[in-house]
Amino acid sequence: MVKAISKLNDELADATESQLKIIGKPFRRVDGRAKVTGQTQFADDVQFPRTAYVKLVRSTVPHARIKNIDFSAALAMEGVLGTLIGEELPDKFGILPVSEDEHALAVDTVRFVGDALAAVAAVSEDIAHAAALAVEVEYEPLLTISSVEEALCTPEPQIHEYADDGNIHKKVSLKFGDVEAGMEQADIILEDNFFYEGSNHLALEQHSAIAFAEDDDRVTLYSSTQCPHYVHRALTKTLDIPASRIRVIACSNGGAFGGKSDPFNHEIVVAKLALKLGRPAKITLTREEVFYCHRGRHPVQMHLKTGFRKDGTMTAQHLRTTLDGGAYGSYGVASTYYTGALQTTTYKLPNYWFEGARAFTNKPPCGPKRGHGTPQPRFGFEVQLDKAAHRLGIDPAELRLRNLLEPNTITANWLQIGTIGLKECIEAVVRGSGWKERYGKLPEGRGLGLACSAYMTGAGLPIYWNHMPQSGVQIKLDRSGNVAVFCGETEIGQGSDSILAVVVAEVLGIDLKDIRLCVGDTDLTPVDLGSYSSRVTLMVGHAAKQAAERARDKIAEAVAEHMEVPKDSLVFANRTVFPADEPENAIEFSEAVVIAESRFGTLGTTGSYIPPRAPGRYRGAGVGPSPTYSYSASVLEVEVDPETGLYEVIKVWMAHDIGRALNPVLALGQIEGSIYMGLGEAVMEEQAFRRLPKRLSGALVHKMPSMLEYKSPGFHDMPEMTCYMIETDDEQGPYGAKEAGQGPLLPIMPALANAIFDAVGVRVDQVPIHPDFILKGLQAKKNGRDPRVGPTSFPDVDYGEPLIVHTPAQGGDGRAANDPKASKKGLRSASGTMKKREDALKEHSSATLTTD
Amino acid sequence: MLRLPPIKLVAPTTVQAAAKAIATSDDNARLVAGGTDLWPNMKRRHQKADTVVSLMSIPDLDSIDSANANMRIGATATLANIIRDDKLRARFPAFAVAVASISSPPLRNMGTIGGNLCVDTRCTYYNQTEEWRRSIDYCLKEDGKICWVATKSPKCWAHTASDSAPILCALDAKVRLVSASARRELPLADMYVDDGIDYLAKQPDEILTEVLVPGSSDSDHCRSAFWKLRRRGSIDFSTLSVAAAVWTDDNDVVTRASMYLGAVGSAPMPVAEIDTVLVGNKMSEDGIAEIAHVAHKIARPMDNTDFAASWRGKMTVQYVTAVLREIAGLPQLRMRPRHRLKVV
Ligand SMILES: Cc1cc2nc3c(=O)[nH]c(=O)nc-3n(C[C@H](O)[C@H](O)[C@H](O)COP(=O)(O)OP(=O)(O)OC[C@H]3O[C@@H](n4cnc5c(N)ncnc54)[C@H](O)[C@@H]3O)c2cc1C
């Protein structure tokens, strides 16, 4: 239920709104009918004659050298068409240029149970499965590393040789301002250990891909992917054929949540097999295999130390994190930075020291999941704020209001913040939940908890260094009146197709039905980087707006000439074009296009978007910047049974600063979906592993790779929700819009922990919060011990020398004061952020930069 | 996706023909009813069969006779039809609650009572795919040498998974078993063996044809209750269940009582002491506490399903107390309705 859409700037909003025709209205999503009637083609629905069905042979040991792979029994089976091994795809790939550490099929070493090491293709899925089971693999075991702690004390054997230190993949230490002095100014210092368990995205659609080849050097891949452009790059890297002959088509995704934003081994394998066998090759993963692809939430340990003055304001914060990364890099380097980067975006934090380390372990690789790297530290931060509020005797909502960041500021870690609707968010949920009357006053067992958060609306930088647009849109118009819109964006269920269409329809004054979309096709559509980092509405929106405005301009020019009226007087509305003061002289939009096509020849326009350059110049400043940030606040009400520790979330109030809701129904879906997913992580989800007793077995396996035993809530487990959308009309967003798909997930986990404390006085400093934790806390309380459950220590990590960065308040310039690598040349500037486009263009003939 | 291995499926139309089919097939033949347990297990390859004999084409094997003094339910009656039967719901409400708690609506449309009573024992080391089990070198229950739940144990601790079994045992239900050569009737409780591998006293070639629930167990004579501990509001198997039935005379003095625990042993675990504690007395808080204490010792939750095993053990006390308070008509102290199940 949407309680209200409140406008911050009412007059301005009213003025803009009166001019808007579709934007802001709850129109039906453009792909809605096809989805509910089963017409949408998901990757697994794509069928071709003569298809070879592919099954990956996966490692049954956690860490080993491959000594031999024996296909003889498999090849003897009738219907087996061929096999593939790692040596046939020798080039490594990986989403981040700094960690291209994956082979499509393991070469030499397997690194976790489920790591793919060979593929078999057969005339049916049944035969492929039987053949895969019949492949015999001989292993020479290597020492298994199952946790961050083990990685720290087991530098050898290295899971990857390129790691920063032994099995520590990446280490970061960034110090902004004078943290020591800040701590000294504090009246109280809180220090806590937190733990946040890993989880899978659990998209309903399992990954699927099908490829076919034309000639021996041209291949097309259909896949369930969020990022066809990055898949295209990975195929180019591994298949050894030119990029121009590889076509990747992203099908509609049945959910993704970050789990389909890496290029995957199975995509490369089917493309290669299509080329090798000369017939289409297809794979659809089982649910278990999805847990092996993983790239889900990193398990993160945190040590959080924050200084507070008596009035609740903060003087300094020192955050240390460890991430259990699993066996490959994936987005892990970015994830590591993200466990620190957004801590500064909600409240005034004058001095801030972040240290993070990601370990390689013999488990499926972690990566980006909704909120990418930020829910974990946000959980710690918001729980600690609750503790501070209690220590200082300040209401938790009031404490946050006192600390709110000013709009249009640069944070201590050099993030440029625009509008902030957090105050209004807090006020909305405080009002809605009756916080002032009820918080701390509910009967034993009932409690309220509050938490806030912020999130990016699109990552400021692309994943590989380049100065090309991050989003491009092309529009083709012709005499039929049909408007074809081409864009590389991918629909993952969030409604991005609808946003693309509505922006064009809005500008041209036409109906959504007049628009034909062609999306996510690397041959036909201009590049869009993909559906990740909450970037699509903002970046695709801008690109679409630009392309559509250019088309409108062209048409207006021709029509103005034709009607002999000033161009500026023309209005595009109701599928017509007319001079503002002569609506009776309106001509059909299609007629207007005929006039323009006659005047200019074939019509087509383009639009593109590059985010503004962020002010940070230190190494690592590339993670965190965004054109604008969304804000959320939530209050959650819980009822706890003190006899059992079982609890029920009764109600959630969520307010989200969305900038502007381009379609309130779609936005609400994203907000409610975020609440749902957040509750899953808060209450039950765990990507947990079993290590068998070492003296009997070397096994390290996923505990429950099935949808029955990996517990995730169903819709019947959902509480009642009331959502508020706060519109701040941010000038960086198209029509003022910010993101809605990730931010509202973040406050849920800490709000639950805080509500449980209010209900029964037990602090649970880790998620998911199992009932036995609460019972343990209650027992401790009864026995006069600290009623806290959670990690009691933090690993001893040597994060290395911190980069010292002076804050804006200290008069810094965004650069690190002590970076030894600060003199490197090239398009990628020494600071690790990108050079200005103009400077880069001066140095190079082209602004294109590849990763190598 | 996970696919079934090739099998020969036969679907006889009489119990006799089915019994003959199973008796004359090779060793690797199995019975199937709704298939909601067998098919997933075969897809994961931890149950294997070359021939599968389906009972679903036998007419009338799914009939429910709830009007009769002693209720009779045919083995292939679906769980959905059982809870749809008004008379049954009125007479044996706790049984209806237990059946309604099984899995989810689509699965209850397929799943049968016979299949539910014979459902395989479960363990998170076992209900896994062939590939996964290879990674742990299998376990005692299937193809392996070690029980990973208790590595020194010579026996398998997989837990009983049926939600209808504990309540039907408590209600003194009997089952009829038919093979090609014989037929017999035995108390349902005697069909179970506390062993994760050989969990049924029934022979593999015996077909369970019907369940008989004595009229003396219906709500006119007896009060019963069923509670189930699970993570989510649907789908999940029990991680602990408690079923009890208490018979009283006109003065509320207990004349007979029976209680079984589910999911905390390889068979439904009887709490025999309930009889000695309650019989001859009116139900009291003290009596309930005593039984809860005993039940806690009987429950053997292992680390082979959801939730921390030790906590599940503690929950036995809470759940036994709740079940007996419900039967005694005492208010629940703190437990939220969340724990309570309902027939929708
Ligand atoms: C996701 C999921 C959730 C589930 N949740 C629950 C739950 O909460 N509670 C619960 O109790 N169960 C649960 N189940 C298990 C199962 O669905 C039910 O137990 C169901 O009642 C089984 O009945 P069926 O007819 O489908 O059995 P089948 O799969 O057909 O058979 C099960 C076993 O019984 C044998 N069998 C079947 N009928 C007979 C007969 N007449 N005579 C002799 N042997 C027979 C078969 O050989 C087989 O070994 C769940 C299953 C799934 C897949």
Ligand code: SF4
């Ligand atoms: S209890 Fe032991 S033997 Fe039985 S299934 Fe589980 S691991 Fe295997």
